[in-house]
Amino acid sequence: MIFFETYGDRLITAFQVHLFYVLTSVTIGFAIALVLGILLSRVPQYAKVIMPLLSVFQTIPGIVFIGILFLYLGMIPATVISALAVYAIFPILKNTYTGLLDIKKEYIEAAKGCGMSPFQTLLEVELPLASPSIIAGLRMSTIYTVSWAVLAAMIGLGGLGEFIYIGIASNNDQLILAGAIPSAIMAIGLSLLIDVLRRVVVPKGIRSVK
């Protein structure tokens, strides 16, 4: 209890900052990934080259990436958010792309045959059918981002990572847990939120499929 008296306020602020990083970067990442995924699904022959290139990005350690961005952008939240957004893109992009590509050709043909324009086909047939996959990607990105956001503290930008870093530096288990447990709770909470979103977004007719 003494712990909360000492750190309570800081913990709440850290939680809020952490959540802010996660939500903004996932939102930005989602928007970019969705558009990119749709574009790539129109040109699968190029996507076969582009997707692996993008996945290389994913393998650059977060610390390195944030470090590099820090050099150019400085110690501002935008550094953290843009780095996290880049990492958030890939799972959603991949799931959007495969989700769209996995749609059975018969639906596309039927849509065309019914006189739907390509845009209508995308909006009314393809995206609804790919929505389970897209949402799954969103969930993955969100959970990853919660843990990556810990890195923000590395360049002194707060978040729950602060507690973890200080805890490690001062060999204080309590502090480490004070950072880790709320992170886990955040990940679970956001994941539940996405479940709700899924129920809203995924059309009833295909819900039983997966």
Place this chain on the structure above:
Amino acid sequence: MIRFENVKKKYGNTVILDNLSFNIEPGEFVVLIGPSGCGKTTTLKSINRLIKPDQGKIFVNGQEISQVNPVKLRRKIGYVIQQIGLFPNMTIEQNIGVVPKRLKYEKKEIQKITRDLMEMVDMSFEEYAHKYPSELSGGQQQRIGVLRALAASPPIVLMDEPFGALDPMTRATLQKEIGKLHKKLNKTIVFVTHDMNEALDLADKIIFMEQGKIVQMATPEEMLANPASPLIRDFMRKSSLATDPLNLTAADFMSANVISVQKKKSIRECTDIMARQHIDSLVIKNEDETYAGVVTIKDIKKHGKSSGTIGEIEPYQNITSDILENAKDSFDKLYNSGDNYVVVLNNDQTVAGIISKTSMATAMADTLWGDMQ
């Protein structure tokens, strides 16, 4: 209504449509048929511009279709595909309303159209309109697929093997329904199939294609009377084989592959045969090859000795059937007797074959879907 003028299409070096020219009159039910790869589906899909020919002109309603916006063109041409392709994310009502919605019909009107159409195929609007495709059977789904194509009352409907994926019973029902709908609504229908029976039943005119060319374009009667090529004759023959099930005899359903032994065979040899063939009974023949009965492994066990001949065991009088007996009577025997099979006998009392439940199923499948090999 639809006119092809010297239409050519190639994929790589393969000629798919070879200078195709024909004319379809308004209100005609035209069936495109031929072996796979003959270009029938390509022909169909060129009509609504899902496939673009390399050369030649296609006219729909007097308009050269390459000059028409494909999206607008397709809204005036109904389209039904084999895989049905109902949008799983939309209800039945939304599926049927897809084209009318694009054409900016009012909501009430769309609902009325949906209701009327569903009534035509005896599906209750209240019961099905708000269901999703996955909740319907294949036959029901394809009914809706057809209705979707009809919803905006297009003058032309294209159907690409619409009933190919359905079971024979459902297919027959839907064929009847589509025939009725055609008469009632007076649409020009272009229908692709590889099933000659379907073509003969439905078509006003059959276009038989082979290697991208029309081999014969004729009414069903004409084609039956004067098939223009051996291939067409072959197609017809195959379809005429599927005769009325009422006329089938035991011979059509039996398996001629019977393991039978003469009475003088030793019991040891008989058990060997049974073990090797994985069977638990043998058909026993008298010395003059006539049927004597059946001996099961149980009978042999009861007999106790493995020495001596099989003739020493009193054979079980299994149910038999004459080879010319009506197949249905043989089935009734099979089901009512409790025996594992019916032994089919020739006129001279020699063994012709047996009808087991398995041979029955195979033969039924053969009759319904053609040769299963």
